[in-house]
Amino acid sequence: MTYLAKNYNRKKLAFAKGKGSYLFTSAGTKYLDFIQGIAVNSLGHAHPRLIKALNYQSKKLWHVSNAFIIPEGEELAKKLVKKTFADYVLFQNSGTEATEAAIKIARRYFFSIGKPKKNRIICIKNSFHGRTIAAIYASGSKKMTEGFGPKVQGFDHFNFGDHKKLKKLITKKTAAIMVETIMGEGGIKVIPDWCLKGLRRLCNKKNILLILDEVQCGIGRTGDFFAFDKSKVKPDIVPIAKGIGGGFPLGAVLMNKKVAKGMVAGTHGSTFGGNPLAMKIGNEVMNVISKKSFLNNVKKNSNYFFNQLNKIKEKFPKLIKEVRGKGFLIGLQLYKDQTNFIRDLMKNKLLTIRAAENVIRILPPLNVKKKEIKQALKIINKVCLQHK
Ligand SMILES: Cc1ncc(COP(=O)(O)O)c(C=O)c1O
Numbered sequence: 001m002t003y004l005a006k007n008y009n010r011k012k013l014a015f016a017k018g019k020g021s022y023l024f025t026s027a028g029t030k031y032l033d034f035i036q037g038i039a040v041n042s043l044g045h046a047h048p049r050l051i052k053a054l055n056y057q058s059k060k061l062w063h064v065s066n067a068f069i070i071p072e073g074e075e076l077a078k079k080l081v082k083k084t085f086a087d088y089v090l091f092q093n094s095g096t097e098a099t100e101a102a103i104k105i106a107r108r109y110f111f112s113i114g115k116p117k118k119n120r121i122i123c124i125k126n127s128f129h130g131r132t133i134a135a136i137y138a139s140g141s142k143k144m145t146e147g148f149g150p151k152v153q154g155f156d157h158f159n160f161g162d163h164k165k166l167k168k169l170i171t172k173k174t175a176a177i178m179v180e181t182i183m184g185e186g187g188i189k190v191i192p193d194w195c196l197k198g199l200r201r202l203c204n205k206k207n208i209l210l211i212l213d214e215v216q217c218g219i220g221r222t223g224d225f226f227a228f229d230k231s232k233v234k235p236d237i238v239p240i241a242k243g244i245g246g247g248f249p250l251g252a253v254l255m256n257k258k259v260a261k262g263m264v265a266g267t268h269g270s271t272f273g274g275n276p277l278a279m280k281i282g283n284e285v286m287n288v289i290s291k292k293s294f295l296n297n298v299k300k301n302s303n304y305f306f307n308q309l310n311k312i313k314e315k316f317p318k319l320i321k322e323v324r325g326k327g328f329l330i331g332l333q334l335y336k337d338q339t340n341f342i343r344d345l346m347k348n349k350l351l352t353i354r355a356a357e358n359v360i361r362i363l364p365p366l367n368v369k370k371k372e373i374k375q376a377l378k379i380i381n382k383v384c385l386q387h388k
Helices: 048-060 071-083 095-112 133-139 163-169 193-206 276-289 292-315 339-347 370-387
Strands: 017-019 022-024 030-033 088-092 120-124 155-158 174-180 209-213 237-240 251-255 320-326 329-334 353-355 359-362
Touching (some): 030 370, 048 276, 071 251, 088 095, 095 174, 095 209, 095 251, 120 133, 155 163, 163 193, 292 320, 292 370, 339 353
Parallel strands (some): 120 155, 209 237
Antiparallel strands (some): 017 022, 088 251, 329 359
């Protein structure tokens, strides 16, 4: 008997504790966790530095209203600005709040310069920007919006890669293009760097804003701080969440000074957004992840993982269609439905999660050890033999 609403299709499995890359049931059964809360526990479970930060702040101050200065938030905002394209940061508690705020910031910018009718946002069809009422209509997915009408207006959609349609959608009313730099739920589809550059050029030409949703792919997940870093593109607005909290609920929107002008006092707010507890932990996550040596290590280990996965793909050409993604945002695309494959990985004590297009999402913590990657590869190979 459960008193929880039935909006999740939960596995019959519960965990009592986590350590690094592993989860343990109350009976002590050990699972290699390559879901990590869906790219949330960026430093694995129970990271000593995050425990220390949480303990320290829990004894000092948990919550204070945004009516006051929150020094821990000032510090984290400074770190994010110094590390990225951004000039300002607005803290939230989750990814969906961050994408909602990103939409508000874009619209408010054009309102503030006397163009209130420039308010439409172009998004990729079947993308994922969260579950609030606006975010589901931004995602343009029938599955997510069914039964939640009336439709929230203001979003236009094109299919991933359909540049012609995208150009056609742009009108005088377009305020922004909002895309995930790497589509997570949508099947680990990477927008190539040349395409990101093209998007930036297009936005400049048409006087529209570029919003890159880095909620899932950001904060070191790809081996770069942001998934778009290598492209050298400077977006206007970037919502983040997941990895920045290392397991503690934390979201944020990064923005440049041009768009920040619209967000004057009273335009947005959040009771919990930017609370001292979340901020303290976010600071510690930043201290670890933003280091070049840390990110280089992600790249090194991820290269090894990708090489080995591609070797497995060559061994099972009728089973594995593609190895997709970047860094530790990895998609193993099968020719067939992936449900049973994921179930069998789990039977072998490796946790992974599905994405669209028959993709198995593999999301180790960023500090995963090579021997843990080897363990995962062994299990994947074994399950491939069962499914070939
Ligand atoms: C790209 C992207 N944007 C937004 C969200 C929503 O984040 P949250 O579930 O924290 O609200 C997600 C969550 O998976 C995501 O992957």
